[in-house]
Amino acid sequence: MPALGGIALHFDPEHPHLPEAPLGVAETLVRDCLGAVPSRAGRGRMLEVPVCYEPEFALDIIEIAEQSGIEPEDIARRHAANEHYVLMVGFSPGQPYLGGLDPKLAVPRRPNPRTRVPAGSVAIANAQTAVYPYEIAGGWSVIGRTPLALFDPARDPPSFFAPGDRVRFVAISRAEYARLK
Amino acid sequence: MSLRILRPGLLTTIQDRGRRGLQHLGVVPAGAMDPVALALANALVGNRDGEAALEATLIGPEIVFEEDVLVALCGAQFDARVEGTALPLDRPIFLKAGRALALRRAIRGVRAYLAVAGGIAVPPVLGSRSTYLPARFGGLEGRALRKDDVLPLDPNVAGLSSMRYEKLSGRGVVRAGLGTVRWSAPALTLPDREPILVHVIEGRHYTEFDADSKRRFLDAVWQISPDSNRMGYRLAGAALARPQGGEILSEPTCLGTVQVPANGAPIVLMADHQTTGGYPKIAEVAGADVPRLAQLGPGGTLRFARCSLETALELRRALNARLASALRAIAWEHGQ
Numbered sequence: 105m106p107a108l109g110g111i112a113l114h115f116d117p118e119h120p121h122l123p124e125a126p127l128g129v130a131e132t133l134v135r136d137c138l139g140a141v142p143s144r145a146g147r148g149r150m151l152e153v154p155v156c157y158e159p160e161f162a163l164d165i166i167e168i169a170e171q172s173g174i175e176p177e178d179i180a181r182r183h184a185a186n187e188h189y190v191l192m193v194g195f196s197p198g199q200p201y202l203g204g205l206d207p208k209l210a211v212p213r214r215p216n217p218r219t220r221v222p223a224g225s226v227a228i229a230n231a232q233t234a235v236y237p238y239e240i241a242g243g244w245s246v247i248g249r250t251p252l253a254l255f256d257p258a259r260d261p262p263s264f265f266a267p268g269d270r271v272r273f274v275a276i277s278r279a280e281y282a283r284l285k
Numbered sequence: 286m287s288l289r290i291l292r293p294g295l296l297t298t299i300q301d302r303g304r305r306g307l308q309h310l311g312v313v314p315a316g317a318m319d320p321v322a323l324a325l326a327n328a329l330v331g332n333r334d335g336e337a338a339l340e341a342t343l344i345g346p347e348i349v350f351e352e353d354v355l356v357a358l359c360g361a362q363f364d365a366r367v368e369g370t371a372l373p374l375d376r377p378i379f380l381k382a383g384r385a386l387a388l389r390r391a392i393r394g395v396r397a398y399l400a401v402a403g404g405i406a407v408p409p410v411l412g413s414r415s416t417y418l419p420a421r422f423g424g425l426e427g428r429a430l431r432k433d434d435v436l437p438l439d440p441n442v443a444g445l446s447s448m449r450y451e452k453l454s455g456r457g458v459v460r461a462g463l464g465t466v467r468w469s470a471p472a473l474t475l476p477d478r479e480p481i482l483v484h485v486i487e488g489r490h491y492t493e494f495d496a497d498s499k500r501r502f503l504d505a506v507w508q509i510s511p512d513s514n515r516m517g518y519r520l521a522g523a524a525l526a527r528p529q530g531g532e533i534l535s536e537p538t539c540l541g542t543v544q545v546p547a548n549g550a551p552i553v554l555m556a557d558h559q560t561t562g563g564y565p566k567i568a569e570v571a572g573a574d575v576p577r578l579a580q581l582g583p584g585g586t587l588r589f590a591r592c593s594l595e596t597a598l599e600l601r602r603a604l605n606a607r608l609a610s611a612l613r614a615i616a617w618e619h620g621q
Contacts, residue, residue, distance in 0.1 A: 105537045107561045114308070117598055118605060145517050152335075161591030193562035194535065197311045197420050201535060201561075212532050214562060215547035219512050229563070230532050240419040241516060243546060243564065255311075257410045257422050274470040 106267075108201065115120035143201035148189065148268035153235070153250055155184070155226050155273045161249035164214075168228070168245055171211050175202055179247060183226075183273055188233055190269040196240050198255030202233040215216035219242030224249040226273065233273075235265075239271040248273075286442060287351050288401070290434040291385060294346040298416040299424035300339040300404050307411055310562040314540070315415040315423065316580035318396050318515060318556045321608055322360030325470045326400035329357035329377045331449040336404030336593070337414035337423075339430075341397045343582055345388020346430060348399075352382045354438070355402040355446035359470065361394030361580060362568070367463055375472055379450040379464030382443075394475050395582035402446045403439025417557060418515070452620045460602040471611050473604065474576040480506045480586035483574045486597050488543060488566035490530060498525040498549075502567060503589055507551070511583045515557040517544075518578070524549030527565055535563040541570030543589075555579060570596035573604040 105112040113130050115122070123129045157166065157180035163177045174182070188204035195201075205228060213229045218241060223235040227244035234244050237254035254264045263274065265271075274285070290297075300323065303316020317323040317340055327336050339346065345363050349358075357377050360364055365372035365388045372378060372386065380386065388397065407414050407425055416424025425434060425614075439445060453466055491499070507522040525545050538544070542554045544564040553570060554562075556579070569594065570578065581587065 105560060107535050107537045109536035109563070112308075112539065117597075118602065125314070192535070192561070193309065194311045194537075195559040196313065197417075198310045213547070217546055217564075238419045240559075255420065261310075263314075263413070283345035 105194070107194055123144065128281050137143065138243070148266075148270050150270045150272070151265070152272050152274050153252060154280065154284060155248040155250050155275040156276050156278060159250040161225075161281075162247045163225070164227075164245035165247050168209070168211050168247065170219070171251060172208060174208060179209060180275060182209060183233070184275045188271040190265050190267050190271060191232070192267055193263055193265055195234070195242070196236065196238055198237045198263035200235055200254075200267060200269075200271075202271055203231065205231050207231065211245055213243045214245060217241055224251060226250060228257055246258060249281070251281050286438050286440050287435045288438060289349050289351070290346055290430050290432060290436070291349055292347040292387075293430045293434070294341050294388065295344040295433055296342040297346045297430045298340050298418070299337050299430075300340040300415045301413055302335050303556065304411050304413040308537075311560050312411060313417060313557055313560055315417040315557050316413065316468070316514075317398060317415075319360050319398070319474050319576040321474045321576045321604070323398045323400070324358040324394070324608060325375065325611060325615070326357045326398040327404075327474070328612045329359065329375070329470055330400045330402040331377075331445075331619045331621070332402065332404055333398060336400065337403065337407065338398045338400040340421050341388050342398065343395050345391070345397060347385055347387040349385045350380060350382060352443040353446055354380050354385070354442055355450050356380055357400050358388070358397055359400075359472070360397040360474065361391040362472070362475065363391050364389040365396050366615045369462065373465055374462070375469040376465050377450070379446065379454075386488065394580035395585075396580060401438055401442065402449055403442045406437040406439055440497050442593050449497055449604055449619060450537055453618055464521075466618070470615060471607070473607055473611070474577045474580055475576055476580045476585070477612070479581075480588045481577060481581065481585050483578055484571035484592045484597060484600060485543065485568035485589045485594060486594050487573065489536070490527065490533070490565035490570045491567055493530040493565060494525055494527045494545075494567055498527070499526060502551070503591055506586050509581055509583050509585045509587075513583055515555055517555055517558065518553040520553065525551065525567065530565055533563055533565060535561045538562045538566070539569060541572065541575050542566050543568040543570065553578065571600050573600035
């Protein structure tokens, strides 16, 4: 399980065919794999993701405006202006973590995570953007919502995003959101 | 070849051992909150370990079967009845077609597993029949069961059930119209007297918490908050502080990871846990204690006890050995 802050190897410590020192073997394997991975920077697919930044979807935009001193409209404009890129997929099925956020928009994670972030929420924390495919608990600040279905177990591949994808967020109106939903 | 839900209970879902090998797509493992009780229930009806069963929570469902079935109820102690007669727990039960099985209230523990011979035959999604509620997939339409839902069973459930029951019933008895046996499986995960003791090893950010917080984490009696669910148990009892630590990059998380958001209230990640997270991790619950913790519900209390990785592995080996010996004994009764 690759993530930004580490790689997890989930294994059964009582598996009968486990090597003597499983962690040492795993570390060697992971290092070899990492060494063989070519850089995908700037070479991924280009995806356009429609986002409605209207206030009813931008649950935390006022708070971010207060924290950053940037007007709400300007937050949306800045967010849609940059090219973002998918760093990893994790947390919930098909949920991308994207780099490329305008540094002026960097805010910490919320001190008290929400028990329900609405499905499709586009949220930011620190230097990143996440898009929540499903309604789920989460601690990032919500600035908009996309009508796209980001994960479908019947689709191949099931996840809309993959690591390395380049992403542009395209601001859409309420009417377009309703039409695409 | 089906069962019908007359009354759904508080939160009844279809669960098996969960989805493996898909966490890199963010697909959470899900699966039974108490896999030990699920394994026992499956063994009692002669199923292999991975079959899907019903997971009932606090207030159970009322169910009617279309055909004769062999069932078993394990995990939490429920006040369970078949038309007024108390249903013996932790045993194989042969039920005649058309009789209604009612799981009323959990008396001890909060989650019970009702296994049926041949399993619940909903189609697997991404390799598992487990219901994952937030993404609405797995189980029956990815949701908790409702009144009048009809769940598919093995096409040969009646044949399987009578064949398996006949093998058992050499040593079996009929009690108040229910076919059962004289023995029962051990309940391995029922919580002890509260606060229960939950073993933890140090988490990756343990040393970044201040001395008072580390002490409070281990001294406090923690209470499970009402806003807890299959994804995580939010705990109330003390506030923990990590004064030096700044924001961290999202890291992999695990079943039993104890995260501490900036509000200082820890969250223990359970079966539906997110695959990654960026809140600091003060501890990781020993795998052997997760099923017992899963048998506590909102308002339940616990204390953490620090242990080494070796001790955590030893606890796991001990639990697995108890489970393996119970499964062997049950398989012997089935003539397997």
